[in-house]
Amino acid sequence: MKLYDELEARGLIAQMTDEVAIPDIINKGEATFYIGFDPTADSLHVGHFVALCLMKRLQLAGNKPIVLLGGGTGYVGDPSGRTDLRSVMEPETIQYHCRCFQHQIEKFIEFGEDKALLVNNVDWLLDLNYIDLLREVGTHFSVNHMLRAECYKQRLEQGLSFLELNYMMMQSFDFFYLYKHYGCNMQFGGDDQWSNMLGGRELIRRKLGVNTYAMTNTLLMNSAGVKMGKTAKGAVWLDPEKTSPSEFYQYWRRVEDQDVFMCLRMLTFIPVETIREMEEWQGKQLDRAKEILAFELTKMVHGDINAEKAQHMADSLL
Numbered sequence: 001m002k003l004y005d006e007l008e009a010r011g012l013i014a015q016m017t018d019e020v021a022i023p024d025i026i027n028k029g030e031a032t033f034y035i036g037f038d039p040t041a042d043s044l045h046v047g048h049f050v051a052l053c054l055m056k057r058l059q060l061a062g063n064k065p066i067v068l069l070g071g072g073t074g075y076v077g078d079p080s081g082r083t084d085l086r087s088v089m090e091p092e093t094i095q096y097h098c099r100c101f102q103h104q105i106e107k108f109i110e111f112g113e114d115k116a117l118l119v120n121n122v123d124w125l126l127d128l129n130y131i132d133l134l135r136e137v138g139t140h141f142s143v144n145h146m147l148r149a150e151c152y153k154q155r156l157e158q159g160l161s162f163l164e165l166n167y168m169m170m171q172s173f174d175f176f177y178l179y180k181h182y183g184c185n186m187q188f189g190g191d192d193q194w195s196n197m198l199g200g201r202e203l204i205r206r207k208l209g210v211n212t213y214a215m216t217n218t219l220l221m222n223s224a225g226v227k228m229g230k231t232a233k234g235a236v237w238l239d240p241e242k243t244s245p246s247e248f249y250q251y252w253r254r255v256e257d258q259d260v261f262m263c264l265r266m267l268t269f270i271p272v273e274t275i276r277e278m279e280e281w282q283g284k285q286l287d288r289a290k291e292i293l294a295f296e297l298t299k300m301v302h303g304d305i306n307a308e309k310a311q312h313m314a315d316s317l318l
Contacts, residue, residue, distance in 0.1 A: 001272065002027045003061040009272045010265040012054060014191040016215040017201060025186065025213065029062025033186035034178055036121075036171070037105070038070035038077070039097030043239035044104050046229030046251075049297075050220050052108045053267055054188060059109060065116040066184055067105055068174060069098040072125030076167050095122070104238050107301070117182065121174050128173075137173055140206045141199065149195035168199045175200025179212060191216040220266065223258040238301050245302040249310035252294035260289045268296045 004023035055065045074094040109116050178184035197214040220228045229236045237243040299307035
């Protein structure tokens with residue numbers, strides 16, 4: 001099974017800008033692509049998991065990832081999906097969060113020459129001259145078009161600040177910068193980032209006359225249409241100090257019956273053919289599917305030993 005076919009079979013593809021070129025490029029391993037991570041906390045959480053797994057799948061197929069840490073965009077804050085203004089963080093806090101993210105991402109992605117790059121947009125965004133940015137970049141953005149974008153709709157109801165309005169332009173400039181300096185020809189991201197991603201692609205086309213590509217992955221939603229990754233205690237974090245390996249394991253062990261195979265497809269590296277066979281399971285076999293899901297994901301995040309300990313602890317509670 002080719003890479004694109006596998007991504008489709010796993011239910012990972014939401015939208016894309018070119019249904020012919022993108023499958024061809026990633027199947028041939030010719031994408032230099034980026035995914036951005038804004039440092040809103042000192043740990044990644046389950047919501048980032050789909051992006052990390054997608055990045056790993058693309059890398060294994062020969063494509064080159066660029067991990068973009070949002071040390072610069074973190075000064076503004078992404079308004080996508082928000083009903084309120086994000087808290088403004090101190091610069092030291094933002095860069096500390098970036099270092100935490102880097103440590104966690106290195107467990108998933110292999111970095112090195114011709115393997116993967118890790119960059120921080122603080123290195124170019126903070127040096128921008130505001131007047132130059134308005135003249136060179138701002139002229140390519142229509143405010144009317146921006147205000148129709150999904151990423152701003154909820155904020156408009158409560159009052160969109162000028163600070164947040166600049167976010168799309170900053171993220172678009174990231175794509176432009178990465179194309180010019182690293183040959184980045186593709187951007188991936190969550191489906192809530194579609195408008196921002198189109199902005200970057202259009203900026204490159206207008207300024208350089210070059211066609212680049214964007215594709216969004218489906219967000220991790222349960223069968224009720226609610227984003228997964230929350231418990232009574234709050235977010236499910238990848239940092240073991242915030243969510244222990246045992247708590248992490250238990251979260252996945254307790255997913256609803258109707259969600260377990262979706263999670264296996266989207267998040268694990270178990271072959272699609274094997275998961276299709278598992279989808280015939282009924283009754284107590286569903287509990288076994290949840291155990292497999294919980295063990296595989298805990299192993300990916302916390303390692304074999306912690307996954308085995310978490311499994312033994314869960315078994316002792318039954």
